[in-house]
Amino acid sequence: MEDNVPQIERFREQVLAAASDGRALRIRGGGSKDWYGQNTEGEILDTRGHSGIVDYEPTELVITARCGTPLAEIEAALAERNQMLAFEPPHFGTSATIGGVVASGLSGPRRASSGALRDFVLGAVLMDGKGEVLTFGGQVMKNVAGYDVSRLLAGSMGTLGLMLQHSIKVLPRALCDTSLRFAMDEIEALRRLNEWAGLPLPISASCWHAGVLSLRLSGAQAAVIAAARTLGGEPVDDDRAFWAALREQRHAYFDGPGSLWRLSVPSTTGAIILRGAQLIEWGGAQRWLKVDADAANAQNIRRAVTAVGGHATLFRGGDKGVGVFQPLAPGVARIHQRLKAAFDPSQVFNRGRMY
Numbered sequence: 001m002e003d004n005v006p007q008i009e010r011f012r013e014q015v016l017a018a019a020s021d022g023r024a025l026r027i028r029g030g031g032s033k034d035w036y037g038q039n040t041e042g043e044i045l046d047t048r049g050h051s052g053i054v055d056y057e058p059t060e061l062v063i064t065a066r067c068g069t070p071l072a073e074i075e076a077a078l079a080e081r082n083q084m085l086a087f088e089p090p091h092f093g094t095s096a097t098i099g100g101v102v103a104s105g106l107s108g109p110r111r112a113s114s115g116a117l118r119d120f121v122l123g124a125v126l127m128d129g130k131g132e133v134l135t136f137g138g139q140v141m142k143n144v145a146g147y148d149v150s151r152l153l154a155g156s157m158g159t160l161g162l163m164l165q166h167s168i169k170v171l172p173r174a175l176c177d178t179s180l181r182f183a184m185d186e187i188e189a190l191r192r193l194n195e196w197a198g199l200p201l202p203i204s205a206s207c208w209h210a211g212v213l214s215l216r217l218s219g220a221q222a223a224v225i226a227a228a229r230t231l232g233g234e235p236v237d238d239d240r241a242f243w244a245a246l247r248e249q250r251h252a253y254f255d256g257p258g259s260l261w262r263l264s265v266p267s268t269t270g271a272i273i274l275r276g277a278q279l280i281e282w283g284g285a286q287r288w289l290k291v292d293a294d295a296a297n298a299q300n301i302r303r304a305v306t307a308v309g310g311h312a313t314l315f316r317g318g319d320k321g322v323g324v325f326q327p328l329a330p331g332v333a334r335i336h337q338r339l340k341a342a343f344d345p346s347q348v349f350n351r352g353r354m355y
Contacts (some may be wrong), residue, residue, distance in 0.1 A: 105155020
């Protein structure tokens with residue numbers, strides 16, 4: 001597929017004009033994650049015109065696509081070859097694009113077993129705040145030139161530049177999946193999850209909520225059957241729908257008003273006593289906390305999570321004035337500022353989206 005040069009030139013003109021006028025640009029694909037992060041400002045830079053799968057080598061386990069390519073299109077192409085995005089990204093709507101997936105840095109239920117989104121980013125093409133097109137990384141793991149920069153862009157919320165293209169490692173789909181359910185309290189669930197993490201079990205996802213622990217087993221059929229026999233539990237009816245609902249936050253836990261916090265902690269952390277309802281994923285490493293608007297005390301939440309070596313993000317709802325993302329240590333904040341100045345000296349892109 002030939003380069004989309006006219007569209008890239010239109011992007012460059014828009015970027016240079018904004019930089020010259022001191023204006024901000026809001027990078028936007030399908031808008032499925034507009035709500036995530038701090039409030040942004042500026043004229044919309046729509047990426048959907050820069051779409052399409054540029055290269056897909058199933059035998060090399062890598063796909064390269066332009067930023068405006070619908071996530072559904074990529075997943076459909078992979079499914080035809082029995083492959084997948086192993087980090088199981090949430091869509092949060094039918095309009096999700098691969099650019100938004102990488103910019104948000106969000107991973108789904110399989111993250112604890114397969115790795116995070118940033119672990120699968122092999123390369124990227126970026127337009128910086130001066131309109132220059134920069135290439136980082138490549139299409140194979142061994143091509144490490146600039147690899148760290150490619151991974152740095154994952155979760156950067158579009159603040160460093162316009163990500164034009166991504167090369168992402170893919171994996172074969174599991175030959176067999178099954179899910180089990182156990183009745184147990186939070187303390188017992190965390191103990192079991194950490195115990196099972198040290199055993200050769202094909203656990204690909206976990207979820208504890210309201211006295212029920214759900215596990216997904218994925219892999220070769222013999223391994224999955226043997227693990228299910230060892231673990232016991234009850235089968236989960238329509239387990240694909242269950243994990244899809246969890247990934248897309250259509251699970252009943254996420255219904256209703258209030259503020260939703262995402263707590264990232266060491267998986268060995270015990271129960272965290274906070275006001276509000278919790279749901280636990282990733283073997284204990286990711287915990288969702290839903291609190292009433294009047295109970296959303298950001299300082300108390302962050303103090304409790306920091307005490308166990310984690311951090312807290314105001315994911316949805318609530319007062320963004322408290323800061324969506326965990327405040328940075330002074331040294332780390334300076335690194336962020338220097339990176340922003342290097343890639344986007346005029347502060348054109350997604351101004352204020354992170355901090």
